[in-house]
Amino acid sequence: MNGGMVTEKITKKVSLGDVAKELNVSKSTVSRVLSGKGRIGEETKQRVLECIERLNYRPNAIAKSLAQSKTFNIGVVFPADKELSQIPFFQSCLIGVCEVTSALDYDVVVATATANDISQLVRLIHNNKVDGVVLTRSIVDDPAVAFLKSENMPFVLIGSSTDSAVVQIDTDHEAACAELTEHLLRNGCKKPALLIGSRKHIVNKSRYQGFKSAMHKKYTDAYSEIVFDDMSSGDVIERAVIDLLGLDCDTIICGDDYICSRVIKVIDERGLISKSGIKIASFYNNQYLKNHIPPISAIDVDASELGIAAGNSIVNLIKGELVPRKMLLGYTLSTRKMHSVNNVY
Amino acid sequence: MNGGMVTEKITKKVSLGDVAKELNVSKSTVSRVLSGKGRIGEETKQRVLECIERLNYRPNAIAKSLAQSKTFNIGVVFPADKELSQIPFFQSCLIGVCEVTSALDYDVVVATATANDISQLVRLIHNNKVDGVVLTRSIVDDPAVAFLKSENMPFVLIGSSTDSAVVQIDTDHEAACAELTEHLLRNGCKKPALLIGSRKHIVNKSRYQGFKSAMHKKYTDAYSEIVFDDMSSGDVIERAVIDLLGLDCDTIICGDDYICSRVIKVIDERGLISKSGIKIASFYNNQYLKNHIPPISAIDVDASELGIAAGNSIVNLIKGELVPRKMLLGYTLSTRKMHSVNNVY
DNA sequence: TATATTAGAGCAAGCGATTGCGCATTGTAA
DNA sequence: TTACAATGCGCAATCGCTTGCTCTAATATA
Numbered sequence: 001m002n003g004g005m006v007t008e009k010i011t012k013k014v015s016l017g018d019v020a021k022e023l024n025v026s027k028s029t030v031s032r033v034l035s036g037k038g039r040i041g042e043e044t045k046q047r048v049l050e051c052i053e054r055l056n057y058r059p060n061a062i063a064k065s066l067a068q069s070k071t072f073n074i075g076v077v078f079p080a081d082k083e084l085s086q087i088p089f090f091q092s093c094l095i096g097v098c099e100v101t102s103a104l105d106y107d108v109v110v111a112t113a114t115a116n117d118i119s120q121l122v123r124l125i126h127n128n129k130v131d132g133v134v135l136t137r138s139i140v141d142d143p144a145v146a147f148l149k150s151e152n153m154p155f156v157l158i159g160s161s162t163d164s165a166v167v168q169i170d171t172d173h174e175a176a177c178a179e180l181t182e183h184l185l186r187n188g189c190k191k192p193a194l195l196i197g198s199r200k201h202i203v204n205k206s207r208y209q210g211f212k213s214a215m216h217k218k219y220t221d222a223y224s225e226i227v228f229d230d231m232s233s234g235d236v237i238e239r240a241v242i243d244l245l246g247l248d249c250d251t252i253i254c255g256d257d258y259i260c261s262r263v264i265k266v267i268d269e270r271g272l273i274s275k276s277g278i279k280i281a282s283f284y285n286n287q288y289l290k291n292h293i294p295p296i297s298a299i300d301v302d303a304s305e306l307g308i309a310a311g312n313s314i315v316n317l318i319k320g321e322l323v324p325r326k327m328l329l330g331y332t333l334s335t336r337k338m339h340s341v342n343n344v345y
Numbered sequence: 346m347n348g349g350m351v352t353e354k355i356t357k358k359v360s361l362g363d364v365a366k367e368l369n370v371s372k373s374t375v376s377r378v379l380s381g382k383g384r385i386g387e388e389t390k391q392r393v394l395e396c397i398e399r400l401n402y403r404p405n406a407i408a409k410s411l412a413q414s415k416t417f418n419i420g421v422v423f424p425a426d427k428e429l430s431q432i433p434f435f436q437s438c439l440i441g442v443c444e445v446t447s448a449l450d451y452d453v454v455v456a457t458a459t460a461n462d463i464s465q466l467v468r469l470i471h472n473n474k475v476d477g478v479v480l481t482r483s484i485v486d487d488p489a490v491a492f493l494k495s496e497n498m499p500f501v502l503i504g505s506s507t508d509s510a511v512v513q514i515d516t517d518h519e520a521a522c523a524e525l526t527e528h529l530l531r532n533g534c535k536k537p538a539l540l541i542g543s544r545k546h547i548v549n550k551s552r553y554q555g556f557k558s559a560m561h562k563k564y565t566d567a568y569s570e571i572v573f574d575d576m577s578s579g580d581v582i583e584r585a586v587i588d589l590l591g592l593d594c595d596t597i598i599c600g601d602d603y604i605c606s607r608v609i610k611v612i613d614e615r616g617l618i619s620k621s622g623i624k625i626a627s628f629y630n631n632q633y634l635k636n637h638i639p640p641i642s643a644i645d646v647d648a649s650e651l652g653i654a655a656g657n658s659i660v661n662l663i664k665g666e667l668v669p670r671k672m673l674l675g676y677t678l679s680t681r682k683m684h685s686v687n688n689v690y
Numbered sequence: 691t692a693t694a695t696t697a698g699a700g701c702a703a704g705c706g707a708t709t710g711c712g713c714a715t716t717g718t719a720a
Numbered sequence: 721t722t723a724c725a726a727t728g729c730g731c732a733a734t735c736g737c738t739t740g741c742t743c744t745a746a747t748a749t750a
Contacts, residue, residue, distance in 0.1 A: 015706055026730045031708060038709085041728055051443075061472035062416060063706030065407045066735050073454065079442050085649075088431045088459075095425050099459045102465045106475055109418065109454040112443045120447045127406035128358075129452055234636075245444050257633060265636035287431050288602060288633040291610035360736055371700045376738060383739085386698055408736035411705045 005235055014055045023051050034059060052059050069337075074101055074314050075130035077144060079137055080112035083258060088286055089303045093158055096307020104315050106131075115200075118144045125151050132314045134158060138168075138202045158310050160202045164325070169309045169319060173203050176299045177210030179333055180253065180281055182316050183297065185218050187335075189251040189279065190205045193224035193244045195263065196255035197236070204255060207283070208211040209252070224249055237262040245278070254282040257289055264292065285334075295336030305329055354440050359402045368396050377381050379404060418452050420475035422466055422489060425457035425480055428603060429523055433631055434648045438503055441652020449660050451476075460545075463489045470496050477659045479503060481515075483547045499662045503651050505547045509670070512662065513562065514654045517673040518548050518628075521644045522555030524678055525626055528642065530563050532680075533626065534596040538569035538589045540608065541580070541600035549600060552628075556598070569594050582607040590623070599627040600633055609637065630679075640681030 016034075020027045025044065032038040033048045051057075058213040065071050076097055078090055098108050109130060111120035121144055124130055131154070135144055138159030145166060148155045177194075184242055194211045196204040224247055244252060254260035260282040267278060282289065285298040306329055313323045323334050361379075365372045370389065377383040378393045385393075396402075410416050421442055423435055431522045443453050454475060456465035466489055469475055476499070480489055483504030491501045491513060501512040522539075529537055541549040553570070569592055571585045586608050589597060599605035605627040612623060627634065632644040651674060658668045 016708095017706070027707080028709075029729060037725090039728055044728080049726080058471045058473070060411075060706050061474050062407060062410045063735095066411050066706080066737090067706080067708040071407060071737070078436075078440065078443070083439060085440055086621045088433055088436070091433070091436045092430060093424075094455065095423065095457050096432055098423070098425075098455060098465065102456070102468065105454075105468075105474075107454050107469060110421075110439065110443060111447070111452075112440050120443065123447065124452060126403045127452075128403070129406050136466075255456050260634045261633040263463075263640065268636075268638035286633070288606040288631070291606045291613075292611065293613040307734090327694080362736070372737075372740075373701080374699060377699090380738080384697055385698085389698075405736055408705090409738080412736080412738040413705085414705065 001121070013060075014057045016057070016059065019048070019051050019055055019057050022048060022055065029338045032142055035326075039198075040071050057137060071129055072105060072133050073107050074311070074318075075121070075124050075133040076110045077107050077118075077133060077135050078110050078112045079114065080255065081114045083139070087257065087284075089284060089301075090136050092303035093307040095312070096207045096304035096309075097311040098133060098307075100303070100308050100311035101315060104311075106315060113144060115139055116143075116149060124145065125153055132156075132318045134314050140202060140262050154314065156310050156313045156323075158306050158315065160206065162328075163203070167323055168326045169306055169313060170203075170326075170328060171301045171306070171331050173206035174210040174302075176283070176331045176333070177207040177253075178214040179210075180297065180299050181214035182217070183333060184251055184253070184279075184281060185214070191224070191247075191249050192251040193249040194253050194255075195240060195244075195259055199261070220277060233260045234265075238266045243268040251279045251281065254280065257282065257284055257286050258320075260285060260289055260296065264289075297333070297335045300332040300334050302329070302332075358405075358550060359398050359400045359468075361402070362394050364393070364400055364402050368392060369401065380479075385434075391414075393509045409483075409554065416474055416476050417450060418454050419446055419656070419663075420466070420469050420478040421453050421455045422463075422480050423455050423457045424459065425526055426459045429482070432602065432629075434629055434646075436488045437482050437648035438652040441649035441654075442479060442656040444649070444654035445653050446660065449656075451660060458489060460484055461488075463492060467492065470498055477663045479655045479659050484545050485547060497657065501655050501658045501662065501668075503655050505551065505671075507547070512658055512668055512670055514651055514658060514672045514674065515548075516644075516646045517653070518551035519555040519558075521628070521676045521678070522552040523559040524599075525642065525644050526556050526559035527562070528678060528680060529598070529624075529626060530559070536569070536592040536594050537596040537598055538571065538592075538603055539598050540571050540585060540589075540599075542604070552600065579607045579610075583611045586611040595622070596626065597622045599625065600628055602627065602631050605630060606636055606642065609634075616689075642678070645677040647674070647677075652663070668688050 015025055020030045023030075029040065029044060030048055033040050033045045036137065048155050061072065064086060065247070074097070078123070079085065083091070094110070101108055109124065113121050121133070125147070133148055133153060133155040135142070135155060135157045136159075137155055140162065145161065151288065156169060158169050160168050160170045181192060184342070194208065196207055199208070206244055212233050239258055241252065252263055254263055260280065263280055267280070280296050282296055282298045284301055285296055289296060289298075308324055309327055309329060309332045313327070316323045361375050365375045365474055366377075368660055370393070371614050373505070374385065374389060378385050378390045390489055406417065407514050419442070423439065424430065429435070439453070439455070446453055454469065456469045458466050466478070470492070478493055478498060478500040480487070480500060480502045481504070483502055483506055485507065490502070490506065490508065500515060504512050505515045526537060539553065541552055544550050556570070569589055571589065582604055586597065597608055599608055605625065608625055612625070627641055627643045629646055630641055634641060634643075652673060654672055658672070661668045
């Protein structure tokens, strides 16, 4: 707008003291108009605000942190395990958390972690860099949970925990899996199989429950179940599928997109979809799998919504407000049908 | 280990002053043994270290930041645009950045941004919360780049820029696309088409160059090219594919996984893969697409490697060291063949 | 032995905010 | 008119750590 840019660039950052000096008022006064705490005359207030604007003053968050012993940062733990690092679920969570916390004037600092290595998280906490943490997945005996509790650090978990003291935000996986299963049974499925990862992941336990209860309602025991302890190997999954095919299984419910993609591979390779009419269902199926022909029925979860809820909860928790101990968010059952009518599913 | 836990939990955080007092030395001394700067006698040093250990003292990173006017945080800008939020590429980048910065005692704070909205980034910078920034995608006339330059904030870009002053870390997309194209031409492809997103994304310009130069080498003009301005709509992509099929195109090179998945859908729906033998190639193809039958040839990029390089560069930049202005990292051409021999590709 | 170095450690002033307390000044009730 | 409360602001301590400078004692040099 004007030619003053150059000189402006050269000037050092202006501090609260600078604007106080400029106005011949005390730093307290400036600080108080900024924070809204304390008693300030209307006129002074306006003068201060004008000056702040004019000098382009930006409060230094670090100094504020030190004075208040708060960081205004919340930590997000991001799984870095090989088999999880490709799942967009966490990415969406993160975006959701950022969205709310940013609006509440908090920032998000991330630490990656694996099931065995939480050293980045430990560093973060020990350096006092965050006021609270959100965990984005849950495993049983999670060392991260244990650590955060021992450090007395507020945290919320996206997922479920057997520890009723932790604040949990989750999809109702049990209900979701039950609903998916029932849908399949109502639509011609005779002998479904459930293919999920290790029960170390609590989500898998829930799904297993949902699956069983749906089968039970139908008074049938004609199902199979397979649980892997090591999802990272595609080969294991593929062998399991081959086994299932030998057991007259007519539908495979996959625990996540990764499993689903491997299942598809085995079936496609053998051209079995069209021949034997074996069908596939899944959870979380992402945009790639959504385009699969024939379509896959799936439980869709809005991960960014989980992130948003988690962000709100952790901030409230930090502020000492009451937060629900367990929140269950909705899901969507997408039952996709073929456009050509003869393969309704 | 012992029963002292309870009392330890109750005690307030111990500060540098506490350990100084305990040892009857000055705070400077403690500070200096921690930082390694200044002259300290060997014996005192040992005493201090022992005491730190005994009292379980953790330096307060905030106070350190204030004293040194450094935050030891680096910002990572994460795209939140709808069509990008599902791409695991950025997630891997992030993990890579975290890995190095954590080792160098820096933390990562993320800000999401879209092509139009960089307000989270602005907040981050204005609050003085980071010492440097890494951008994870490049668009022409990026407002984020302009902003960071105007704020005089060090940053590196994962991607390429026409602005030769910015530090860039990228895959050689031009070479990669040329190599992929040549591979296809050598293997029976007669009339390939390039399907990429808007040239606002610099990566697309590069690929276009690579494609053209490969075609030129082969002295052929028998190609089609299609560029979308709006990748977010799957319908647009699908219509484009139908157009291409009408043009006798025998191979489609997709700019990314999202495009690829839509292309696959159209082709699968029509059963064209087997019938007309149309083939698909892609960039970045992820674990889901990797399982596709028939296989897809693709350029693989190690995103976490890009993140690692970016993390190193930004830290060096912050420290005032020299960093290469432009780094090109490797890529892998995965030419997948069918296991059944009659469809080599 | 006298003098110049140097090693080891402390003092105190920052860094840029927040905040409890105290002191005028004004408004209000007695 | 007097006493008291409310209002508006400033003083200075504090948060926990860094760092330039100073001082002393030990060591090296002449």
